[in-house]
Amino acid sequence: MCQSRYYQIQTHGVIFEAIDDEIVIINLDVGHYYHLTGVAAAIWTLLERNGSKDRIVTTVAAHFNLSEELINEQVQCFLDELENEKLVILNMQSTVEEGSEQVEHEFKAVGEFVTPRLEKYADMKDLLLIDPIHEVDEHGWPNRPPAVPAIILE
Amino acid sequence: MNQYISPYSFFRVAYSIFQQAEKDSPTAFTRSFNIARRRVRLRFANDRLAYMFTPAFEHLAVRHAEHLVSDLDICIIDSASTHKPLYMPRWQSRDYLRRGELQRYSNDQIITTYNYHDGTFNLVNLQDNIAIFWARDHDTLPWWIAGSPLQRIINCWMQKHGLQLTHAGAVGNKSGGILLAGKGGAGKSTTALACMDAGLYYVSEDYCLIGHEPQPYVHSVYNSAKLEPNTMLKFPHLEPFVANKNKQPHEKALIFQQDVCPQRIIDGFPIRAVFVPKRTDNHATVIEPCSKASALLALSASTMFQLSNCYQPTLRNLKQLLTSVPAYSLLLGTNLDLVTSSIIEFLGGEKMA
Numbered sequence: 001m002c003q004s005r006y007y008q009i010q011t012h013g014v015i016f017e018a019i020d021d022e023i024v025i026i027n028l029d030v031g032h033y034y035h036l037t038g039v040a041a042a043i044w045t046l047l048e049r050n051g052s053k054d055r056i057v058t059t060v061a062a063h064f065n066l067s068e069e070l071i072n073e074q075v076q077c078f079l080d081e082l083e084n085e086k087l088v089i090l091n092m093q094s095t096v097e098e099g100s101e102q103v104e105h106e107f108k109a110v111g112e113f114v115t116p117r118l119e120k121y122a123d124m125k126d127l128l129l130i131d132p133i134h135e136v137d138e139h140g141w142p143n144r145p146p147a148v149p150a151i152i153l154e
Numbered sequence: 155m156n157q158y159i160s161p162y163s164f165f166r167v168a169y170s171i172f173q174q175a176e177k178d179s180p181t182a183f184t185r186s187f188n189i190a191r192r193r194v195r196l197r198f199a200n201d202r203l204a205y206m207f208t209p210a211f212e213h214l215a216v217r218h219a220e221h222l223v224s225d226l227d228i229c230i231i232d233s234a235s236t237h238k239p240l241y242m243p244r245w246q247s248r249d250y251l252r253r254g255e256l257q258r259y260s261n262d263q264i265i266t267t268y269n270y271h272d273g274t275f276n277l278v279n280l281q282d283n284i285a286i287f288w289a290r291d292h293d294t295l296p297w298w299i300a301g302s303p304l305q306r307i308i309n310c311w312m313q314k315h316g317l318q319l320t321h322a323g324a325v326g327n328k329s330g331g332i333l334l335a336g337k338g339g340a341g342k343s344t345t346a347l348a349c350m351d352a353g354l355y356y357v358s359e360d361y362c363l364i365g366h367e368p369q370p371y372v373h374s375v376y377n378s379a380k381l382e383p384n385t386m387l388k389f390p391h392l393e394p395f396v397a398n399k400n401k402q403p404h405e406k407a408l409i410f411q412q413d414v415c416p417q418r419i420i421d422g423f424p425i426r427a428v429f430v431p432k433r434t435d436n437h438a439t440v441i442e443p444c445s446k447a448s449a450l451l452a453l454s455a456s457t458m459f460q461l462s463n464c465y466q467p468t469l470r471n472l473k474q475l476l477t478s479v480p481a482y483s484l485l486l487g488t489n490l491d492l493v494t495s496s497i498i499e500f501l502g503g504e505k506m507a
Binding site for chain 2: 123
């Protein structure tokens, strides 16, 4: 029997907000930001309540009247993507209390099933400190490494 | 090597050195400004530092404020011109967070950042309402500081009062206006300047303060505009007002609207909508509803990655704005007159008196 997988939303350096059934996620450490809509946003909300992959698959399949086999593959791809982006952490046991009866509610605003996708934006990455402090001068001030160009803020 | 000290001790040491420099200097002086209805007093250790810090706030200047109580004092000093080195406590690389926050020298009341991009220390004492901007040498500060000075200090202190420094343009009339959200190059500057020329009021071109009480409201902070060469070509009448005439090739042209058209600058107005500009090759401009999440992304990403001390409360603050006002895509056409007429029509046809 396969052990169930649980996913926990990363709390270190990752912040997010839901607005109008969509999710905005910002990875402050890396400089990437993300947008989730539809099924992807609903899955993220399920992850907040209960990170069980099996439960997500069952819920999605039941709501859209689709086979669990098909949904399992697509949900796993999406969760792998979230994990690769370090937005979630894989656990072998739940760190969240068992989900409530509201789980089904997350899909009410979603129309047809669409493959969950993570929209990623990386255009702000250069604004972050890359390698902040290499050394200090004789007065103790930090020095910018000479190889790192100045970034012109708008 | 110096030892680790507490955040408050670091602040006290820095402040006492500043006070001594202020006392020793025959040219130390202060200027006061009303920023978001708070009196902010800039205390300069000498007159060599002022030229970079005051023009951007000039539209908010308070005259004859020497005896008035301030809400926030910002002490501005450099070591080169005052011959006062800043005491450097011990630190290690791991003491720094990604955007320069020095966590070892910060707590609930003291926020210390090393601004990697301009090489300055910024210390904010939220309890005593005193902040310190400390540079090594004012002659080596980057040009863009003059356009939007003291960003990190203003952001940290205003957050305490429920206001968020936000990367957005803002234009409108006295009864309300729009925010222009998006990263550099999206069309914020061009749209804001064109709207000003067409008769709307100007609050900001890139940074403004956003509050929620009693309604969504945008406050002006800087009267500056930083323009790429191709944007300058669209506004040739601004050429005589370029402040950094000897600019390097990588520098944008810096304009102070206070020099150009002070009567068209307003200190704030209620926010009626958030616009997300996108450039198109079409002749006409189209305003169409967009998802609030898209607008939140446009507003938050460039704000949060450019400023320090922006975490979940900042994202929540910007979300609160978007739950209160509608969001639109502004599909910018190539004809600037049609851009401005679309926005003026959206605002009900009202321009400044």
